[in-house]
Amino acid sequence: MPGLTQRQLKAQETKKRILDTALALFGEKGFDHVTVDEITAKSETSKGAFYVHFNSKYDIFLEKFKEIDEFYADFMETLPKEMKSYGKISLLVKSQMVYLRDSLGKDLLRTVYVSALIPNKSDYFSNMERQLYKLVYKIVEEGQIAGEIKEDRSPGELTMVITRCMRGTLYDWQLFDHFDLVLEGEKFIQAILEGIQKEI
Template sequence: MPRKNSRNTKGRIIAAAWKLFYEQGFEETTIEDIVYESETSKGSFYHYFKGKDELMGTLANVFDEKYEQLMVEMDPGLDAMEKLIYVNHELFSMIDGGVSMDLLSRLLSTQLLARGEKHLLDRSRTYFKVLRQIISEGQRRGELRTDWTVNEVVNAYALWERALLYDWCLCGGEYSLVDYTDRVTPMFLESYRTSGRD
């Protein structure tokens, strides 16, 4: 994951940690490794995190950075369905090629067991803002049905993506996440298209 010069200290720590988790594995990565890679200090690390385990919940931040990047790179001429398919493909390509299944499984299991904050459901995340923007624009343009509210479609889409990730982890990655989602996501989204469109 590319480093940005303007990234804040917490962001640098998160990016460095996930890079190392992928390259070395979670167990083999030390806090010292993360501090060195992020060019920060132990004091900075402990200011933001109690320990390495607390970084598990920050994968959502890495995903959100990818969404911010995609919104800049995405062709504005795409319709809402094409935009949703595009962001799904790009994020899942990043996961398939840059996030170990062990780490993703840990993240998903921590979310199931969490009593407090569930990062994947945090509606203030960039992920949900991007989805709301694409879907509300699609409804305004008459591309997506309006008998469902924007939030109902966003929730269904987010549920769909979580289901794909859980199943991929549950099956031990025995199939390509990207190939599978490229085939089934357009079929799932078709039910939200305005009737009468080709």
């Protein structure tokens, strides 16, 4: 594949500068208190450049979550082949909590979830084609085939239960002070896994 042209490299650099600036401003002031004008001024870009890369400031979040989905894809490659399916799910949840805590942080994640509830916004978070859903589904399906996970529910149903557990933990992180996201995520998913694991 040929290398990128100078123009393409510059466009990538501009997009990253807008993205990083906007995320920093959202974290500092809150999503609703940041304007596109402020993002472009602070990132030293034009409004036209902003709209070349993003349709709205909400699209900044979607771009960030696409990066997170890449994390899930990369994560799959690190899993030991011999690890049991419920071990893989547990490790995925722990890795997700560490990543979101360290990559987004509590305040910015709160803004992401609140913004996702705005009517007529993207259905990105409920899109079952996201890497997260596909990864959990694959692990569950393989676990059922291997006789490690009960088969009384479909892989799709169990995928929803597990991902709701993840979202529920992230929601509780917003509600409670002194909430250890990683520890609570591990405890919550362990309770779920004990219910779906086959007796051996």
